[in-house]
Amino acid sequence: MKKKAGVILLMAVLAAVMLICHSAGQRLLEGVKKTSETSGRAGRMSDQLVVLDPGHGGMDCGKQGVNGIEEKEVNLKISLQIKEILKKENIDVVLTREDDDRLADTQRADLEERVSIMNTLKPDLAVSIHQNSYSDAGVKGAQVFYYEGSEAGEEAAGAVQEKLNQIDPKKAREVKANSTYYILKNADVPVIIAECGFLSNPEEAELLAEEEYQRTVAEAVASGVVLWLNGK
Structure with missing residues (x-):
């Protein structure tokens, strides 16, 4: 017992x-x-943090190139390579998505979730990666947008635009202010949107489908980000 x-x-x-x-x-x-x-810094290896935002995903393919490539796929491939490069520079990186899924059921909710990640983590800079399209197939070149009135955003956009223009000076463009794009308007941190090329341009669409050119674009964006972070 x-x-x-x-x-x-x-x-x-x-x-x-x-x-x-x-x-x-x-x-x-x-x-x-x-x-x-x-x-947004717990357990991180450095005091610099960048949020990379590969635009679109899932059922939202974004723009479709004249050669059939989908923007969402190009955005993710370039973003993953930017992450790899920045981490080698001892910069912490968080992606809003790392696979072919968008973050919510609707486009509005998806954008809200992306902004929520940025505002929660409070990075030094958020970079949203996209591809452009236009009715005139002759238009080409990368262009970086920033929120109108944001000094930090304008400076970061300028640094990234400078590096992107070096890929092909004949396609050089200037940064552009914007006050209506949802992410630019609602993020509480410095944020830029890098439109890396025009999928409506046959030449540029073919380049953006190539892994080597995607790497070139990623290196340019990453180089501009590092340039801006070091100059803060």
């Missing part, structure tokens, strides 16, 4: 210990999550 009572007591003690450990673990996880949401 005493032996049975001892076993029951031991089981009760073990159950109590497990409950305490589970509770402590939950509190620890909640604490880590809260810290991360508050600062």
Whole structure:
């Protein structure tokens, strides 16, 4: 009888210990999550953070090139390469998406979620990667947008535009202010939109479909980001 009572007591003690450990673990996880949401820097390797935002995804393919390529795919491939380059520069990077899924069921909710990530993590800079399109197939060249009135945004856009223009000076364009694009308007951090080329231009669409050219674009964007971060 005493032996049975001892076993029951031991089981009760073990159950109590497990409950305490589970509770402590939950509190620890909640604490880590809260810290991360508050600062966006918990557990990171440097004091510089960049959020990369590959535009579109999932059922939202974005623009479609004259050669059939989809913007969402080009955006992601370039963003992943930018991430790789920046991490080698000891810069922390978070992507809003790393696969072919958008972040919400509707386009509006998707954009809201992207902005929420930026505003929660509070990066030094957010860079949204896109491809352009226009009714005139002859128009080409990368162009960087920033929120009108944002000095930091304008400077960051200028640094990235400078590097993109060096890919082919004959296609050089100038940065452009905007006050209506949702991400530019609603992000609380410096943010730029890099339209890396025109999928409506046959020559540029073919280039953007090539892995080597995607790497060239990624290196230019990353180089501009590093230039701006170092000059802050």
